[in-house]
Amino acid sequence: MKNHVTIKDIARELGISTSTVSRALSDAWDVKRETRDKVLETAKKLNYRPNPNARNLQNKHTGIIGIIIPEFVSSFFPNVVLGIQEELARENYRMIISQSNENREQELENMRVMEEYLVDGIIMSVTNEGGNEAEYRNLMDRGTPMVFFNRCPSIKVSKVLINDADMAELAVDHLIDTGRRNILHLGGPVNLSITPMRAEGFARALTKAGLDPEGKVRTAGIFIKDGREAMQRIIDSGEPLPDAIFAFNDPVAIGAMKALKAAGKRIPQDVAIVGFSEGSMATVVEPQLTTVLQPMKEMGREAARLLIRQLKAERHVEPRTVYLDATLNVRDSSVAAE
Amino acid sequence: MKNHVTIKDIARELGISTSTVSRALSDAWDVKRETRDKVLETAKKLNYRPNPNARNLQNKHTGIIGIIIPEFVSSFFPNVVLGIQEELARENYRMIISQSNENREQELENMRVMEEYLVDGIIMSVTNEGGNEAEYRNLMDRGTPMVFFNRCPSIKVSKVLINDADMAELAVDHLIDTGRRNILHLGGPVNLSITPMRAEGFARALTKAGLDPEGKVRTAGIFIKDGREAMQRIIDSGEPLPDAIFAFNDPVAIGAMKALKAAGKRIPQDVAIVGFSEGSMATVVEPQLTTVLQPMKEMGREAARLLIRQLKAERHVEPRTVYLDATLNVRDSSVAAE
DNA sequence: TAATTTTTCGCAAACGTTTCCGTTCCGGAA
DNA sequence: TTCCGGAACGGAAACGTTTGCGAAAAATTA
Numbered sequence: 084m085k086n087h088v089t090i091k092d093i094a095r096e097l098g099i100s101t102s103t104v105s106r107a108l109s110d111a112w113d114v115k116r117e118t119r120d121k122v123l124e125t126a127k128k129l130n131y132r133p134n135p136n137a138r139n140l141q142n143k144h145t146g147i148i149g150i151i152i153p154e155f156v157s158s159f160f161p162n163v164v165l166g167i168q169e170e171l172a173r174e175n176y177r178m179i180i181s182q183s184n185e186n187r188e189q190e191l192e193n194m195r196v197m198e199e200y201l202v203d204g205i206i207m208s209v210t211n212e213g214g215n216e217a218e219y220r221n222l223m224d225r226g227t228p229m230v231f232f233n234r235c236p237s238i239k240v241s242k243v244l245i246n247d248a249d250m251a252e253l254a255v256d257h258l259i260d261t262g263r264r265n266i267l268h269l270g271g272p273v274n275l276s277i278t279p280m281r282a283e284g285f286a287r288a289l290t291k292a293g294l295d296p297e298g299k300v301r302t303a304g305i306f307i308k309d310g311r312e313a314m315q316r317i318i319d320s321g322e323p324l325p326d327a328i329f330a331f332n333d334p335v336a337i338g339a340m341k342a343l344k345a346a347g348k349r350i351p352q353d354v355a356i357v358g359f360s361e362g363s364m365a366t367v368v369e370p371q372l373t374t375v376l377q378p379m380k381e382m383g384r385e386a387a388r389l390l391i392r393q394l395k396a397e398r399h400v401e402p403r404t405v406y407l408d409a410t411l412n413v414r415d416s417s418v419a420a421e
Numbered sequence: 422m423k424n425h426v427t428i429k430d431i432a433r434e435l436g437i438s439t440s441t442v443s444r445a446l447s448d449a450w451d452v453k454r455e456t457r458d459k460v461l462e463t464a465k466k467l468n469y470r471p472n473p474n475a476r477n478l479q480n481k482h483t484g485i486i487g488i489i490i491p492e493f494v495s496s497f498f499p500n501v502v503l504g505i506q507e508e509l510a511r512e513n514y515r516m517i518i519s520q521s522n523e524n525r526e527q528e529l530e531n532m533r534v535m536e537e538y539l540v541d542g543i544i545m546s547v548t549n550e551g552g553n554e555a556e557y558r559n560l561m562d563r564g565t566p567m568v569f570f571n572r573c574p575s576i577k578v579s580k581v582l583i584n585d586a587d588m589a590e591l592a593v594d595h596l597i598d599t600g601r602r603n604i605l606h607l608g609g610p611v612n613l614s615i616t617p618m619r620a621e622g623f624a625r626a627l628t629k630a631g632l633d634p635e636g637k638v639r640t641a642g643i644f645i646k647d648g649r650e651a652m653q654r655i656i657d658s659g660e661p662l663p664d665a666i667f668a669f670n671d672p673v674a675i676g677a678m679k680a681l682k683a684a685g686k687r688i689p690q691d692v693a694i695v696g697f698s699e700g701s702m703a704t705v706v707e708p709q710l711t712t713v714l715q716p717m718k719e720m721g722r723e724a725a726r727l728l729i730r731q732l733k734a735e736r737h738v739e740p741r742t743v744y745l746d747a748t749l750n751v752r753d754s755s756v757a758a759e
Numbered sequence: 760t761a762a763t764t765t766t767t768c769g770c771a772a773a774c775g776t777t778t779c780c781g782t783t784c785c786g787g788a789a
Numbered sequence: 790t791t792c793c794g795g796a797a798c799g800g801a802a803a804c805g806t807t808t809g810c811g812a813a814a815a816a817t818t819a
Contacts, residue, residue, distance in 0.1 A: 087539075087805095089804095089805055089806085090805065090806065091805080099768080099769085100768070100769045100770075101769095101805085101806080101807095102768080102769065102770080102771090102806095102807080102808075103767085103768055103769075105805095105806065105807060105808085106768090106807090106808090109807085111808095113766070113767060113768080114766095114767070114768080115766080115767060115768085118767085118768085132536070132537045132539075133537075133805085133806080134478070134539070134804085134805050134806070135474075135483075135537075135538055135539065136473075136474045136475075136477045136478040136483065136539070136804085136805075136806090137474075137478050137774090137804070137805030137806040137807090138805080138806055138807080139474045139774095139806090140472070140474040140475050140478055140773095140774045140775065140776090140804090140805080140806070140807095141773080141774055141805090141806050141807045141808085142774090142806090142807080143774075145473075145474065147517075154499075155493060155499040155502075156496045156499050156500060156701065157496075157701070158494045158495075161492075161493040161494050161499065162494060164493075165520070168519065168520075177517060177534070177538065178517065178518075179485075179515060179516065179517045179518075180516075180517075180518045181506065182503070182506075196515070198470075199470050199473075200473050200515065201425075201472070201473065201474070307705075337705060363494065363495070363701075363702065364701065364702055364705045367645075367675060367702050367705055367706055368705055368706070368707075369706075369707050425775095427774095427775055427776085428775065428776065429775080437798075437799085438798070438799045438800075439775085439776080439777095439799090440776095440777080440778075440798075440799065440800075440801090441797085441798055441799075443775095443776065443777060443778085444777090444778090444798090447777085451796070451797060451798080452797070452798080453796080453797060453798085456797085456798085471775085471776080472774085472775050472776070474774085474775075474776090475774070475775030475776040475777090475804090476775080476776055476777080477776090477804095478774090478775080478776070478777095478803095478804045478805065478806090479775090479776050479777045479778085479803080479804055480776090480777080480804090481804080
């Protein structure tokens with residue numbers, strides 16, 4: 084089938100040794116300028132492509148970075164991956180992506196496959212089931228560096244996340260500024276690392292405004308369904324309706340909106356809604372959703388940078404946590420259109 | 422760093438040669454059952470993992486399939502990739518994904534990288550810019566088999582697509598059945614292979630119902646913005662408003678809905694809307710969108726199967742085109758909720 | 760001019776497998 | 790007893806690179 088031209092072909096063509104060709108190709112110092120140019124020239128002429136397998140067999144590394152994300156059906160992770168790809172490409176790393184489908188077992192399986200294929204490192208965001216901390220440790224101890232983003236385990240490891248607490252606080256500040264007082268937080272899954280962070284920012288904002296956060300947090304989840312059900316429970320409970328909702332993420336916010344609209348409530352007049360982690364649906368719902376836009380690509384870039392730093396380091400490098408800032412996009416779901 | 426155990430370690434441990442170990446591992450016929458078991462046992466004990474580089478260096482293939490998709494921010498392509506992954510995994514192929522960002526140049530670059538990396542084959546969906554047909558040919562002639570899905574070039578090659586024309590016809594039939602007579606089609610980009618197919622189904626349905634498709638097709642695009650602008654042009658033109666819209670895809674449908682609602686029109690009472698290629702936004706918009714649900718995972722699986730068939734074949738295999746059926750999900754945008 | 764250094768290159772081993780080709784050992788047939 | 794054939798295994802080459810070491814040629818210094 085395909086018969087690729089090798090370093091030997093170049094050597095034969097020029098009547099020199101393969102070692103010289105190799106050195107010329109890798110721009111070594113001990114090869115004459117003239118011969119190097121000739122090598123480069125005939126390499127181009129013959130359309131030479133280095134064989135990555137042979138190269139990696141020598142170098143003991145594959146040049147491949149594994150990416151494991153919970154899903155890529157929502158737009159968040161794909162956007163992060165874009166950033167990762169951008170940064171990896173400039174360092175000539177390639178990536179293989181796999182998705183754990185929010186499933187702890189699948190995540191483990193993906194890790195195994197990636198280790199088997201000798202990825203140089205792994206960038207991942209954990210399943211909302213959590214619980215694989217020990218395996219992360221093992222994998223890293225066995226020599227595969229890891230960097231986490233967005234959803235991170237509670238172990239000591241490099242992470243990049245947005246300043247969830249601060250951004251949540253900012254979002255709730257916005258609700259308070261526009262006159263809301265009875266604000267509820269529809270929180271995420273309890274075992275997700277970011278869940279308490281957003282709740283904390285929520286509480287901080289309330290406290291700062293002299294409001295009591297006690298009892299204002301309800302666990303919802305991460306899907307539209309979760310938000311709708313949580314909101315429905317509140318409506319059915321007969322307790323006085325809040326005048327604002329700070330949701331764990333956009334789908335939960337949208338679910339809450341659905342429940343409220345079904346109950347005949349007006350948004351934002353009766354209840355203002357703020358989401359988190361802006362996705363493609365934010366401008367599609369009606370009213371358009373006020374939400375926190377995360378710097379997704381930047382997050383990916385930063386994660387890639389952290390990993391590359393570890394890969395290039397001679398000796399052990401201390402894990403580092405990078406916090407990124409997000410922005411609040413104010414839309415009609417929190418402030419009535421004029 | 423990481424020091425993987427090799428076939429030699431097993432050989433030394435057992436006092437046999439590496440060739441025997443290799444044969445035992447690959448289940449060759451000329452190795453005694455007893456020694457094979459011992460090899461397998463110590464392999465497991467030492468946690469042996471074959472080095473893919475060494476193996477591929479011998480076998481002249483990488484076991485990697487390249488996936489090139491225009492984007493993975495919408496949910497369509499990721500879902501297809503899920504199907505691909507499923508099928509490839511069972512044949513022990515891995516994949517590397519890259520995205521062309523709807524950019525012809527980027528697509529070419531991705532192809533180059535993949536060829537350089539010696540992927541065994543490529544599964545791709547072309548950019549909406551099109552125009553790389555010659556390069557596909559070259560790549561294939563140089564020995565890398567390709568399979569296309571959804572967006573396919575007009576050259577002779579294996580493809581898997583849904584029966585666009587038939588499904589479009591079905592969707593428009595539905596509009597006609599519910600009493601619509603003045604139906605417009607907001608079409609896709611002219612250089613996309615599926616654009617004329619959907620337009621054809623549209624025309625067939627009209628003709629079948631005794632309506633004249635002449636002048637009923639307007640070019641829109643693929644994004645929300647495209648749909649809104651196209652619809653706005655129609656509204657501004659002063660021509661009598663259609664009583665139904667068959668959009669090229671969901672975003673275009675949603676864009677049209679936005680323009681109509683902004684103009685004070687009611688959906689579906691004044692104008693019914695049907696989209697295509699159901700995405701995550703279909704049930705988020707209001708009213709919820711009637712649209713054609715494509716069998717995304719199945720599409721991926723089928724593409725993978727086609728490619729694997731080519732890879733396993735000894736000699737040339739004829740390109741094949743596989744058509745898949747979709748389903749019409751009827752929602753409130755085309756039929757008023759009772 | 761001789762001695763020494765520098766430049767430039769080739770040889771060969773190595774990376775971890777697979778696989779072709781032998782070799783040894785055995786039982787059975789002649 | 791000799792010969793043959795099969796079973797089970799080892800030796801070694803090969804895949805396409807990289808790289809340490811040494812050697813020849815050129816340039817510098819004494």
